[in-house]
Amino acid sequence: MPMHLTRYALLDGALVAVLAGGSVVAATSLGASASSSGSPVLATALVARGVVQSSVSASGNLAPATTYTLGFLTSGRVAKVSAAVGQHVSQGQVVATLIATQDRQQVTDDQLQLSTARAQLAQLERGLSPAQQASASAQLAQTENQQASSVTSAQESAASSILAAEQSDANSITQARSQLTAAQLALANDRRSATLDSRTEPTTLAQAQQQVAGARQTLAQAEQTVPQDRSQGAIALAQAKQQVLSAQQALTQAAQSAAADKAQGAIALTQAKQPVTSAEQALTQATQSAAADRAQGAIALAQAQQQVATAQQTLANDQTNAGQDSANLQTVASQDQAQLATDEQALTTAEADVTTYTTTVSADQTAVSTLQAEESSSGCGGATPSTVCSSLAAALSQAQSQLNADQSSLSQAESAVTSGQAKVTQDENTIANQANATTSAQTKDQQQIAAAQAEVQSAQLSLKGEEQTLGTQATKDQEAVASAKAQVQSAQLSVRAEEQTLGTQATKDQEAEATARQQLQSAQLSVKGEEQTLSTQAAKDQQAVTTARQQVQGAQTSLTATRQSLQKTTTQDAATIASAGLQETADRAALATTEHDVSKTLSLAERQARTQVSSATQAAKLAVTAAEQAASDAIRVAETSAAVTAQPAAQSEPAQVKADEQAIVAAEATLSAAQLTLHETVLRAPASGTITAVDATTGESVSGGAGVSVTSAASSAASSASSSASSSASSSAGGSSSGIVTLVADGLVVTADIAEADATELHVGQPATVAVDALTGTELAGRIVAISPEAASSSGVVTYPVTFALVDTAPKVRAGMSVSLTVIVAQSAGVLNVPASAVHGSGTTGTVTVVGANGRQRTVTVTVGLRGDTTDAVLQGLTAGERVVIVTAASGRAATATSSAASSVRARFAGGLGGGLGGGFGGGGGGG
Numbered sequence: 001m002p003m004h005l006t007r008y009a010l011l012d013g014a015l016v017a018v019l020a021g022g023s024v025v026a027a028t029s030l031g032a033s034a035s036s037s038g039s040p041v042l043a044t045a046l047v048a049r050g051v052v053q054s055s056v057s058a059s060g061n062l063a064p065a066t067t068y069t070l071g072f073l074t075s076g077r078v079a080k081v082s083a084a085v086g087q088h089v090s091q092g093q094v095v096a097t098l099i100a101t102q103d104r105q106q107v108t109d110d111q112l113q114l115s116t117a118r119a120q121l122a123q124l125e126r127g128l129s130p131a132q133q134a135s136a137s138a139q140l141a142q143t144e145n146q147q148a149s150s151v152t153s154a155q156e157s158a159a160s161s162i163l164a165a166e167q168s169d170a171n172s173i174t175q176a177r178s179q180l181t182a183a184q185l186a187l188a189n190d191r192r193s194a195t196l197d198s199r200t201e202p203t204t205l206a207q208a209q210q211q212v213a214g215a216r217q218t219l220a221q222a223e224q225t226v227p228q229d230r231s232q233g234a235i236a237l238a239q240a241k242q243q244v245l246s247a248q249q250a251l252t253q254a255a256q257s258a259a260a261d262k263a264q265g266a267i268a269l270t271q272a273k274q275p276v277t278s279a280e281q282a283l284t285q286a287t288q289s290a291a292a293d294r295a296q297g298a299i300a301l302a303q304a305q306q307q308v309a310t311a312q313q314t315l316a317n318d319q320t321n322a323g324q325d326s327a328n329l330q331t332v333a334s335q336d337q338a339q340l341a342t343d344e345q346a347l348t349t350a351e352a353d354v355t356t357y358t359t360t361v362s363a364d365q366t367a368v369s370t371l372q373a374e375e376s377s378s379g380c381g382g383a384t385p386s387t388v389c390s391s392l393a394a395a396l397s398q399a400q401s402q403l404n405a406d407q408s409s410l411s412q413a414e415s416a417v418t419s420g421q422a423k424v425t426q427d428e429n430t431i432a433n434q435a436n437a438t439t440s441a442q443t444k445d446q447q448q449i450a451a452a453q454a455e456v457q458s459a460q461l462s463l464k465g466e467e468q469t470l471g472t473q474a475t476k477d478q479e480a481v482a483s484a485k486a487q488v489q490s491a492q493l494s495v496r497a498e499e500q501t502l503g504t505q506a507t508k509d510q511e512a513e514a515t516a517r518q519q520l521q522s523a524q525l526s527v528k529g530e531e532q533t534l535s536t537q538a539a540k541d542q543q544a545v546t547t548a549r550q551q552v553q554g555a556q557t558s559l560t561a562t563r564q565s566l567q568k569t570t571t572q573d574a575a576t577i578a579s580a581g582l583q584e585t586a587d588r589a590a591l592a593t594t595e596h597d598v599s600k601t602l603s604l605a606e607r608q609a610r611t612q613v614s615s616a617t618q619a620a621k622l623a624v625t626a627a628e629q630a631a632s633d634a635i636r637v638a639e640t641s642a643a644v645t646a647q648p649a650a651q652s653e654p655a656q657v658k659a660d661e662q663a664i665v666a667a668e669a670t671l672s673a674a675q676l677t678l679h680e681t682v683l684r685a686p687a688s689g690t691i692t693a694v695d696a697t698t699g700e701s702v703s704g705g706a707g708v709s710v711t712s713a714a715s716s717a718a719s720s721a722s723s724s725a726s727s728s729a730s731s732s733a734g735g736s737s738s739g740i741v742t743l744v745a746d747g748l749v750v751t752a753d754i755a756e757a758d759a760t761e762l763h764v765g766q767p768a769t770v771a772v773d774a775l776t777g778t779e780l781a782g783r784i785v786a787i788s789p790e791a792a793s794s795s796g797v798v799t800y801p802v803t804f805a806l807v808d809t810a811p812k813v814r815a816g817m818s819v820s821l822t823v824i825v826a827q828s829a830g831v832l833n834v835p836a837s838a839v840h841g842s843g844t845t846g847t848v849t850v851v852g853a854n855g856r857q858r859t860v861t862v863t864v865g866l867r868g869d870t871t872d873a874v875l876q877g878l879t880a881g882e883r884v885v886i887v888t889a890a891s892g893r894a895a896t897a898t899s900s901a902a903s904s905v906r907a908r909f910a911g912g913l914g915g916g917l918g919g920g921f922g923g924g925g926g927g928g
Contacts, residue, residue: 047880052833056822062815070740073704074704078701081696085692088691089685090688091432092432106677119355215551243522243523257509265502272497275494279484279853283484367403371399378392450783475876692743764787767781773817778810828873847859
């Protein structure tokens with residue numbers, strides 16, 4: 001430290017001691033020891049009661065809790081994509097569908113086959129005679145031969161129509177694709193041209209911008225140099241003048257020092273005697289403090305016990321509410337399932353009615369046709385109808401009326417089927433919505449229970465802290481009484497030391513006066529030199545600024561011309577690219593329209609072919625029905641013959657019944673498979689979340705087998721800790737094909753690497769505070785959801801990945817944001833504590849330096865409790881109100897904290913004396 005700064009520091013200490021009146025400054029900090037460079041600054045802290053916390057801190061980035069990759073299990077063409085990137089969807093919401101025309105038709109056909117098989121079984125159970133079976137077989141064989149040729153003809157005609165349509169549509173698609181290829185080539189050429197321009201022009205622009213930037217940098221440096229030089233010159237000149245002023249003040253004060261030191265010695269002696277009285281008063285207060293601490297400890301213990309009881313009651317209430325909510329939701333779900341079963345039963349009944357009425361209408365149509373044929377063959381078209389003709393006409397009218405009535409019943413039954421299907425669909429949607437509500441309610445109840453459990457744990461920790469405080473308080477009070485007695489003895493020793501110091505102060509004052517005279521002469525010479533240097537530097541700085549401004553103007557003119565040229569070329573290229581892009585878009589739209597028309601035409605041809613085949617098949621079935629009706633008429637005519645031959649028919653009936661029953665089982669299995677295939681053409685969201693990617697468009701063909709792939713952030717973090725684990729933790733429900741929709745589920749987590757020593761203090765379910773770095777003041781509640789059992793090692797440092805989930809969130813919080821995490825692992829409330837830097841040593845025993853009222857320091861052994869983040873709990877060795885020393889960075893001399901009067905003196909001399917005892921001599925460079 002320069003000699004003149006050391007002297008000003010001594011003068012500063014003397015002024016503080018005289019003007020403060022009640023301040024206590026250690027003699028060693030103001031004497032010869034203060035002149036040694038690099039001594040540590042000593043600050044003090046008050047011993048007080050409060051809360052000591054130990055926490056584990058970490059940082060990381062928010063990430064989605066779960067990511068779903070969705071794909072179809074069956075192949076086909078995409079009919080519609082119902083979700084877009086950025087859209088929020090609910091669980092069960094449809095996000096994409098496949099064209100399912102054939103699948104729906106297959107379900108209808110399978111339903112018809114099942115109805116036919118059931119009707120055959122019912123007819124068989126009513127029974128047929130051998131004569132009827134033989135006649136029906138003969139008529140069926142004849143009818144099948146006739147309809148086979150009709151079906152073959154219809155199939156050949158349909159195949160020809162489909163072939164012609166496919167050929168025409170293939171030509172249209174080829175032409176549209178050729179147009180699209182030409183447009184894409186034109187767009188590529190335009191883009192290449194624009195790229196070539198963009199490669200040359202940015203170089204020119206960059207060069208011009210670099211010239212401007214260089215000129216501006218030169219100007220900025222020149223402009224910065226001017227105020228810096230002026231400021232430095234002004235500072236140097238002010239410092240030199242301040243040194244002169246300080247030296248003059250030091251000389252004047254040194255001349256008066258003898259009388260001042262005598263007065264100061266008297267004051268110091270009086271102050272040294274005051275701690276004796278203060279220590280005796282402290283002894284009395286320590287005795288009284290014991291009774292007060294016991295009363296306060298009892299009150300705090302009762303309050304902590306009440307907090308534990310309240311938290312436990314809250315936890316019991318939350319658990320009871322969760323059980324009631326679960327029971328209520330289960331009741332609603334049972335009611336919905338019962339309603340679904342009722343509606344499905346009604347739908348089955350309606351479908352059976354449709355089948356029955358379909359058969360009845362077919363029989364009525366056959367009867368009408370038969371009567372019309374008999375009327376025609378009987379020649380009933382004459383003027384005078386015979387009795388037979390009248391009878392036939394009446395029968396024909398009755399049969400026609402029955403046909404109309406049965407057709408009306410058939411329409412009503414079909415309407416009932418449609419209505420029943422709508423109700424079943426509505427019931428299924430209601431059950432799905434109720435399941436979502438159940439999941440949400442259970443999650444909310446679990447969160448409330450977890451919060452209540454955390455409150456119980458916190459209250460129990462507080463209770464333990466209060467019990468520990470109450471148990472140790474009596475011992476501390478006894479130690480306080482002993483410490484007060486020791487302070488009385490120490491104060492008496494200080495009085496003797498002050499008397500010795502007063503006798504040696506006169507010699508020091510004479511040496512200070514001689515030093516002050518030498519500093520005054522040196523400071524006056526320094527002022528003259530700084531004034532000459534400041535004048536010369538100002539002229540140089542003005543010339544540099546003028547030259548730099550001229551360079552900036554020239555570079556800006558060149559940059560403006562380059563930008564105008566580049567803007568013109570860029571506008572032309574953009575117009576060309578936009579035109580080509582519009583043409584490409586139009587050609588793509590035309591191609592899509594053509595492919596859609598092709599698909600529509602092919603579907604129409606397929607439907608026509610199916611209609612022809614179905615008509616032919618229906619005609620064959622009608623012929624079989626007519627044959628069966630004729631056999632029934634033969635039974636009524638020959639009842640006796642039927643009764644005689646009934647026994648053989650009864651013997652063959654069980655085998656046929658069994659065969660028909662097996663046919664029904666097979667038809668039901670086929671129908672279930674078709675319904676499953678139809679269900680797989682609809683892709684639904686497995687959970688609520690946001691769509692982040694869509695890789696399919698309407699009309700695009702997709703492969704099946706993708707299913708749903710699930711990626712969990714917690715499992716990914718755990719797997720990354722192991723070198724043998726795979727690079728991602730995902731489970732797939734389906735094949736390996738890529739999905740077409742990516743869904744990020746609601747909820748955010750963050751995974752942080754925790755040191756092995758801190759990881760032992762953490763457990764799953766522990767609450768945490770999450771601070772979002774980008775949103776100042778935003779702190780969210782979180783909890784630990786996973787701790788990796790496997791460690792990760794980097795450069796010899798062992799850590800464990802720990803995953804935290806956000807319990808609540810805020811509107812602006814998004815995935816990817818950086819966050820800071822804090823988990824409180826231990827806490828002691830109402831305990832004596834000091835800054836951690838004041839305690840030396842490790843474990844439960846340490847030492848601190850206590851500063852007495854006279855400024856003297858003594859080393860005290862203490863019993864340390866909880867070691868916190870910034871403060872340590874002291875169980876024994878200290879009392880409230882004492883001051884302990886904190887060692888901070890070196891600043892050139894040692895000092896202790898002084899009273900508010902000393903701080904006031906330092907503030908008055910801040911410009912010249914640099915903050916008194918604590919900050920060194922600011923005018924000389926900040927105390928260095």
